[in-house]
Amino acid sequence: PAPASGARVDGTEISFPLTVVAAADTFSLTVDGTNTGTLTVPAATYNSGAELAAAITTAVNASAPITASGQTIEARFDPSAGRLVLASTTTGQSSTLRLEAIDETLAGQLGLTVGAESIGTNAGRQDSAVGGLQIRVTGGDVRARGEVSVIRGAMNGLDRFLDTLL
Secondary structure, eight states: OBBOBBEEEEEEEEEESSEEEGGGOEEEEETEEEOSEEEESSEEOSSSSSHHHHHHHHHHHHHHHHHHHHHOOOEEEEETTTTEEEESSOOSTTOEEEEEEHHHHHHHHTTTOOEEEEOOOOOOOOOOTEEEEEEEEESSSSSSOOEEEEOHHHHHHHHHHHHHHH
């Protein structure tokens, strides 16, 4: 079976060095139902994704609401995609993550979008050739987005063939 996964928000590609200034350094998240309140990315020049991710992880996990709730996140940098990833450390459908607010300049620097959100998944069966309905929702603004695909697997074709014989 597929393992349970946690909620995660992926940014877009960013580059380094990246300088965060004090006038444009705030953001807030809701992690597993707990709002962080306004947080600050320390004003500094970050020379690597790992350095930036560590600063964000520390800022979120040190916030009083997150500490009181026992929830945590992990920010990491995905070097193959060149982007920042924010992830709840809990798993399953109770794992949620939403970017509530972010300074516009900081959003551009970090490749993040206000309203970006994710829900984790429970452990279960992996996709198979049997078929099913797959829904992918992308984007952050309210508008037409995503795609809906109906996948008809081998068992569906066999079922239709057997119907013709009976």
